[in-house]
Amino acid sequence: MQGGAEIRQDLVLVGGGHSHALALRMLAMKPIEGLRITLVSPASHTPYSGMLPGLVAGHYSFEQVHIDLARLCQWAGVRFLVAEVTALDPMTRQLSLAGRPPINYDLVSIDIGSQPELDTVPGVRAHAVPVKPVADLWQRWQALQGRLLAQAGMDYRVAMVGGGAGSVELAMAMGNRLADKSVSIDLWCGAPEILQNYNARARRAVMAALQRQGIVVHLNARVERVEQGCLVMADGARPVYDELFWCTGAAAAPWITASGLRTDGGGFLAVRDTLQSLDDDRVFAAGDIATQVNHPRPKAGVFAVRQGPVLAHNLRALLLDKPLRNHRPQQRFLSLISLGGKQATADKGPFSAAGRWVWRWKDRIDREFMSRFEELPGSMPMASWGCLPELAGAERQQPCGGCGAKVDADTLGSVLAQLSRQYPEHCRGNGDDAAAIPSTGASTVVQSLDVLREMVADPWQMGRIAANHALSDLYACGARPVSALAAVTLPFAGSAILQRELRQLLAGALHEFAAVDCCLTGGHSMQGPELSLGFVVNGTPLAQDQRLLSKRGLAPGDLLVLTKPLGTGTLFAAHMQLLADGRDISAAVESMLQSNAVAAELAVTHGASACTDITGFGLLRHLLEMLDADHCARLQLAQLPLLSGALQQLRCGIVSTTHAANARAGKVLCREGQVDEARMQMLFDPQTSGGLLIGIAADRAPVLRDALRQRAYAQAEIIGEVLLREPGDAPGVVVR
Numbered sequence: 001m002q003g004g005a006e007i008r009q010d011l012v013l014v015g016g017g018h019s020h021a022l023a024l025r026m027l028a029m030k031p032i033e034g035l036r037i038t039l040v041s042p043a044s045h046t047p048y049s050g051m052l053p054g055l056v057a058g059h060y061s062f063e064q065v066h067i068d069l070a071r072l073c074q075w076a077g078v079r080f081l082v083a084e085v086t087a088l089d090p091m092t093r094q095l096s097l098a099g100r101p102p103i104n105y106d107l108v109s110i111d112i113g114s115q116p117e118l119d120t121v122p123g124v125r126a127h128a129v130p131v132k133p134v135a136d137l138w139q140r141w142q143a144l145q146g147r148l149l150a151q152a153g154m155d156y157r158v159a160m161v162g163g164g165a166g167s168v169e170l171a172m173a174m175g176n177r178l179a180d181k182s183v184s185i186d187l188w189c190g191a192p193e194i195l196q197n198y199n200a201r202a203r204r205a206v207m208a209a210l211q212r213q214g215i216v217v218h219l220n221a222r223v224e225r226v227e228q229g230c231l232v233m234a235d236g237a238r239p240v241y242d243e244l245f246w247c248t249g250a251a252a253a254p255w256i257t258a259s260g261l262r263t264d265g266g267g268f269l270a271v272r273d274t275l276q277s278l279d280d281d282r283v284f285a286a287g288d289i290a291t292q293v294n295h296p297r298p299k300a301g302v303f304a305v306r307q308g309p310v311l312a313h314n315l316r317a318l319l320l321d322k323p324l325r326n327h328r329p330q331q332r333f334l335s336l337i338s339l340g341g342k343q344a345t346a347d348k349g350p351f352s353a354a355g356r357w358v359w360r361w362k363d364r365i366d367r368e369f370m371s372r373f374e375e376l377p378g379s380m381p382m383a384s385w386g387c388l389p390e391l392a393g394a395e396r397q398q399p400c401g402g403c404g405a406k407v408d409a410d411t412l413g414s415v416l417a418q419l420s421r422q423y424p425e426h427c428r429g430n431g432d433d434a435a436a437i438p439s440t441g442a443s444t445v446v447q448s449l450d451v452l453r454e455m456v457a458d459p460w461q462m463g464r465i466a467a468n469h470a471l472s473d474l475y476a477c478g479a480r481p482v483s484a485l486a487a488v489t490l491p492f493a494g495s496a497i498l499q500r501e502l503r504q505l506l507a508g509a510l511h512e513f514a515a516v517d518c519c520l521t522g523g524h525s526m527q528g529p530e531l532s533l534g535f536v537v538n539g540t541p542l543a544q545d546q547r548l549l550s551k552r553g554l555a556p557g558d559l560l561v562l563t564k565p566l567g568t569g570t571l572f573a574a575h576m577q578l579l580a581d582g583r584d585i586s587a588a589v590e591s592m593l594q595s596n597a598v599a600a601e602l603a604v605t606h607g608a609s610a611c612t613d614i615t616g617f618g619l620l621r622h623l624l625e626m627l628d629a630d631h632c633a634r635l636q637l638a639q640l641p642l643l644s645g646a647l648q649q650l651r652c653g654i655v656s657t658t659h660a661a662n663a664r665a666g667k668v669l670c671r672e673g674q675v676d677e678a679r680m681q682m683l684f685d686p687q688t689s690g691g692l693l694i695g696i697a698a699d700r701a702p703v704l705r706d707a708l709r710q711r712a713y714a715q716a717e718i719i720g721e722v723l724l725r726e727p728g729d730a731p732g733v734v735v736r
C-alpha cells in the first residue's frame, strides 16, 4: 500500500512499457496517501528496445536489457499481477484478465506497446516469427542459434521482412552474431528505400553497413503471401527461407478498439495532450498504444520514454485535484541505429554521424536509462550478489510472510505440551497439522487449520496459495477435502476496496477448492494492519475403507520421495530485500500454486507407508517428525529438488526469518564426507505450500517418482532412505 493509510483508490497500470516503468518509479518516490497501485504485465521482465539489437548481437546479457518489473514493484510497494489484460470496460471500470477474474480500477493507464501487423499478409501468423512480443522472439532466436550450433556447416537462410529501424538493426545484429556460420540474411522491404524518415546520409551509412555484412537488401519487394519455407512476392517470385522474422508497421491490441473508446485509424487509443482518452478522463495511455491526436508521431521508444514523467505528473494531479500538464512530443528526435558490431549511426533532422564513438555514445545513454531500474534508491545493488560471505543475521530482517511467519516448532511444541498436561482430555494435539476429529460415530473426518501472512501481493494468487497450503495438510493424511471455513484479515480500506480485495482472495481460494470439489461453507473476516488468510479444512479418507496416511509408519529400507522443489523461504526473503530475480519469484509462485492433491492420490495408490507436507518448519524438522525412535535417515543432498535461484540466495546468506529457529534441529545432522553447506541449509528453509514427503518401500519408490513426474510434479525426486538405528547409535539424519 502506498502512503501507509487506509486504501481508498486503485490505480491500475496495464503493461510494463517504457512510460510505466518510469512513471512507477516516480510515483513510488513520492507516495500518495490512500492510493494503491497495481501493475499488470504478462511477465516479470520487460525489454528495453534500445538495447534489444545488442542482446541479439551478443553485446549484452538478458538481464542488462530487461527491466525486472517484479523487483521494481517490490521496491515501489506496488502490487504486481502477472497477467494479460484482454478487455477494458470503461463503464464499469473493469479490466478482464486472461484465465482469472476481472479487476476494477478507479484510474487506469495503458502502456502495452504494439506488435508488428500480422493479419494483412496471409500466412504471416502461421509461419513468421514476429519481433514482438520480445520474449517469443528471444526464445526463437536462441533456438535458431542452438540448431546452427548443433549442425555446424549447415547452410541456413534467414529472411527479415521490414525496412524500418527495428528490422535493419535486428538483421545486422543477427549477421554480427552469426558471422562465423554459413548463414545468408535477406532483408525484404516493400518501399523504394529503407529508413524512409531518416536523412540520406544516415541511410547511406546503414546501407553500406548492410552491404559489408553481406545482408542482401531487396527494395520495392512486397510480400503478398507467406507459405511454409517460402515468401510469395507481388511479382510472382518465391524466395525460400529457413527462418522468417517479421518486423513491419505497428498494430494495436484489438481490445483497445473493443473498449468503445475512440481510437485513431489504426486502432491505437486516441489521447489528448494530457495523455487522457478523448472520451474518459480516468483512462490514460502512453507509448506505442497511444496516439496523441494533436501531435501524432511514429511509434518509437523515445516518445514512450519522454511521456513517462508527464504521465506520472498527470496521474498524481488527477488524484490530488491539481492541474494537469500538456505534453508536446519533440518534432525531431535523435535516432541511434546500431550497425551490428560495436558501431552505430546517429540521425537527427539534417545531422548524421557514424562510427564506433556513436556506438559508445548510444551504449552510455542506454546503460544510464537501465541503471535507473537497477540502482533503486535504498536498495542493495545487484552487483553485490554472490559476495556475502556467510548467513546474514536474519533477526534484523523484516519478518517474512507465508510460512516464514510461522511460530517456531520449539515454542509451539512446549506450549502444547504444557496445555495438554493441564487439559489432558481437551488438548490432544501434539503439533500435527491435521488430525482426525474425535469420534462421533460417523466416518472419520480429518480437520486442519492453516493461516498465512501476505507473501505475494497478488490477492488472487494469495487466495490460491493459502487454499493449497491449508489443503496440503489433508492431502498428507491421504484425505479428500470436503469443506473449508475462511479466516480473513484485510488491511484497513474503504468499503469498495475491501470488497475488491475480498473478492479476489476468495475467488482465488475457490478456484482451488472447486477443482477438488471442496465447499467453502463460511468463515470470519475482519480488518487489521496487514493481510492474512487461512482456512479450517475438513476431509474424509480418499477411498472407503482406506486407512489414513500418517507421518508415522516408516520402515527401515523405505525410500523418501519429495514431490516439489525447496527454496520458497530463501527466495521470498531475497525478494523482500530486492535481491531476487523476478523470473525465480514467478517460478516459485507457480510451484506454490501447484496442488498436492494428485501427489496424495498417487501416494495412496502406490502404497506409501508414511507422508507429511513440507511447510514452515523446513524439510529436516518434518522428516524428524516422521522418524520413530529406532529409525534414522540418510539424505542425498545432491538429490534435493530446488527452485531456480534458491541455492544462489542461500550461498549469499539470504535466509527467511524462521530459518534460524528451524536450523536448531540441525544438531541431529551427521555429515558423511564433504557436504555442500548451502544444500544442507536448504533442509531448514521454510516452505509455503511445499511438497509432500512420502516414505515408500524401495521397490515402489522409482515407480511413484516416475508417476509423479508424469503428472506434472516435474522435479519429484527420491532424496534419501530410512535406516534402522542400532542401539547405541546416535539418533539423527546422515547427510552426504
Ligand SMILES: Cc1cc2nc3c(=O)[nH]c(=O)nc-3n(C[C@H](O)[C@H](O)[C@H](O)COP(=O)(O)OP(=O)(O)OC[C@H]3O[C@@H](n4cnc5c(N)ncnc54)[C@H](O)[C@@H]3O)c2cc1C
Pocket: 014, 015, 016, 017, 018, 019, 020, 040, 041, 042, 043, 045, 046, 047, 049, 050, 051, 052, 053, 083, 084, 085, 086, 111, 112, 113, 114, 131, 132, 133, 165, 166, 167, 169, 170, 247, 253, 286, 287, 288, 289, 299, 300, 301, 302, 303, 304, 336
Ligand atoms: C528490434 C527493435 C528495435 C527497436 N529499437 C528502438 C530504438 O532504438 N529506439 C526507439 O525509440 N524505438 C525502438 N524500437 C521501437 C520500440 O520497441 C517501441 O516503440 C517501444 O518499445 C514502445 O514502448 P512502449 O512503452 O509503448 O511499450 P513496450 O516497451 O512495447 O512495452 C509494453 C509492455 O506491455 C506488456 N503488455 C503487452 N500487452 C499487454 C496486455 N494485454 N496486458 C498487460 N501487459 C501487456 C508487454 O509485455 C510489455 O512489457 C525498436 C523496436 C524493435 C522491434
